[in-house]
Amino acid sequence: MVDVSRREARLRDAIELMYFAYRAFTAEPDRMLARYGLGRAHHRILYFIGRHPGLSVNALLGELAVTKQALHAPLRTLLEGQWVAARADARDRRIRRLQLTDTGKRLEARLTGAQMRHLEGVFSASGAQAQGAWKAVMRAMSERRR
Amino acid sequence: MVDVSRREARLRDAIELMYFAYRAFTAEPDRMLARYGLGRAHHRILYFIGRHPGLSVNALLGELAVTKQALHAPLRTLLEGQWVAARADARDRRIRRLQLTDTGKRLEARLTGAQMRHLEGVFSASGAQAQGAWKAVMRAMSERRR
DNA sequence: CTCGATACGTCAACCATCTTGACATGGTAG
DNA sequence: CTACCATGTCAAGATGGTTGACGTATCGAG
Numbered sequence: 001m002v003d004v005s006r007r008e009a010r011l012r013d014a015i016e017l018m019y020f021a022y023r024a025f026t027a028e029p030d031r032m033l034a035r036y037g038l039g040r041a042h043h044r045i046l047y048f049i050g051r052h053p054g055l056s057v058n059a060l061l062g063e064l065a066v067t068k069q070a071l072h073a074p075l076r077t078l079l080e081g082q083w084v085a086a087r088a089d090a091r092d093r094r095i096r097r098l099q100l101t102d103t104g105k106r107l108e109a110r111l112t113g114a115q116m117r118h119l120e121g122v123f124s125a126s127g128a129q130a131q132g133a134w135k136a137v138m139r140a141m142s143e144r145r146r
Numbered sequence: 147m148v149d150v151s152r153r154e155a156r157l158r159d160a161i162e163l164m165y166f167a168y169r170a171f172t173a174e175p176d177r178m179l180a181r182y183g184l185g186r187a188h189h190r191i192l193y194f195i196g197r198h199p200g201l202s203v204n205a206l207l208g209e210l211a212v213t214k215q216a217l218h219a220p221l222r223t224l225l226e227g228q229w230v231a232a233r234a235d236a237r238d239r240r241i242r243r244l245q246l247t248d249t250g251k252r253l254e255a256r257l258t259g260a261q262m263r264h265l266e267g268v269f270s271a272s273g274a275q276a277q278g279a280w281k282a283v284m285r286a287m288s289e290r291r292r
Numbered sequence: 293c294t295c296g297a298t299a300c301g302t303c304a305a306c307c308a309t310c311t312t313g314a315c316a317t318g319g320t321a322g
Numbered sequence: 323c324t325a326c327c328a329t330g331t332c333a334a335g336a337t338g339g340t341t342g343a344c345g346t347a348t349c350g351a352g
Contacts, residue, residue, distance in 0.1 A: 010277075011262040012197065014269075017284035019190070022168045023211070024288050039337060044165075051158065057300060065169070070339050072301070094299045094348045116157040122286040123160075126279070131156075133272070133279035138163035140268040142170050185308060203329060216310050218330070240319050240328045 025118060029111045036081075036107070041074040043111055046100065049084060050108040054097045056089075083107060171264060175257045182227075182253070187220040189257055192246065195230060196254040200243045202235070229253055 029043055048063050049055065057075075061068055078084040083104035089095035100108055123131045175189055194209050195201065203221075207214055224230040229250035235241035246254055269277045 007266075008262065011265050012258070014265050014281065014284075015193075015258065015261050016197075017281060017288060018168065018171055020288035021284045022164065025164055041338060047161075051162075058298095066338085067340065068300075069302080069341085073338080076301095092299085092349070096300070112158070112161065115161050116154065118287070119157050119160050120153075122283055125286055126283050130279035130283055133276035134283040135160065135163060137268055137272050137276055137280040138160075138167045140271055141264070142163060142166035187309065204327095212309090213311065214329075215312085215331080219309085222330095234319095238320070238328085242329070 025115065028114045028118065032111055032114065038077070039074070041070075042078055042083075045071070045074055045078060046083065046104060046108040047112065049098045050100050050105065050112070053099045056095045056097065058095075060098065078104070171261065174260045174264065178257055178260065184223070185220070187216075188224055191217070191220055191224060192229065192250060192254045193258065195244045196246050196251065196258070199245050202241045202243065204241075206244065224250070 026040065030040060033039060033043055044064055045060065048060055052059070052063075055063075057068070057071070060075075061071055064071065075084070079086060082101050085099050085101050085104075086096040087099075089097055123134075126134075172186065176186060179185055179189055190210055191206065194206055198205070198209075201209075203214070203217070206221075207217055210217065221230070225232060228247050231245050231247050231250075232242040233245075235243050269280075272280075
């Protein structure tokens with residue numbers, strides 16, 4: 001009985017940690033984005049285009065797991081604000097290849113940089129071994145039921 | 147230079163893990179809640195009342211870090227649906243003490259149970275040591291800049 | 293060349309969640 | 323009595339998402 005409730009208490013702690021850590025993790029980029037009139041949706045788009053330059057709209061939809069209608073409003077903002085550029089694929093001109101402009105790269109770097117500093121502070125206080133364990137756990141958590 | 151880009155790549159991986167792990171972690175409760183016409187907001191309320199029975203509306207607002215207007219719509223749903231009960235504090239009758247009803251406890255247990263099983267599966271595959279390291283990292287992440 | 297499939301864009305209606313701001317009610321405490 | 327406190331509520335708006343339907347340009351197979 002005691003074991004059961006201890007186990008449950010540990011798991012409840014873990015649930016709370018997921019909630020609070022995620023909230024803290026997204027707080028600073030959110031503040032930065034607000035200054036440009038952008039939101040978290042724009043950040044995710046910038047992030048994935050930065051990580052995979054030249055990806056198609058379809059590929060981006062797949063990564064974000066949202067509908068194209070949900071994607072288009074923020075994507076259009078980013079295109080109009082010259083943070084993102086699109087040009088047709090050379091072979092199949094239906095496909096729009098998305099890339100960050102220089103302005104987009106700078107913004108993305110600032111946003112991602114804030115999160116990197118946050119994580120770096122955390123990891124450097126915890127040690128390399130802890131970092132590896134954390135990643136393994138997070139990877140397992142990402143992969144369960146997809 | 148190589149070190150810098152490796153470091154950045156590791157941190158980028160960590161950023162993605164936060165995003166994907168959180169998404170996977172909330173997916174199943176979201177599906178359950180949808181069957182009752184409830185959302186993630188209701189889940190967080192149920193969770194915190196379950197964890198701290200008898201807390202006041204103000205304390206709940208503090209934990210969730212939202213405005214009272216944002217809280218009230220879902221809280222009212224939970225009160226009307228008899229998942230949550232409120233009764234005035236004995237000494238200061240302005241304060242409403244919130245508790246889960248039996249129905250509320252059952253729902254909360256099912257939701258939280260799904261997340262616990264998810265986490266347990268992850269932790270049991272990673273080992274107790276990894277679990278401790280994960281928690282330390284997450285705690286540090288929660289606490290930075292508050 | 294035609295035709296079906298593909299990649300993308302867009303209009304409309306709707307929902308959930310959250311915000312700011314203003315105001316109301318009842319209870320407490322000096 | 324009065325000021326403050328805990329709570330509730332109305333209103334308007336932003337954001338980010340959904341489903342459904344339709345339009346357009348392009349590609350590839352026959």
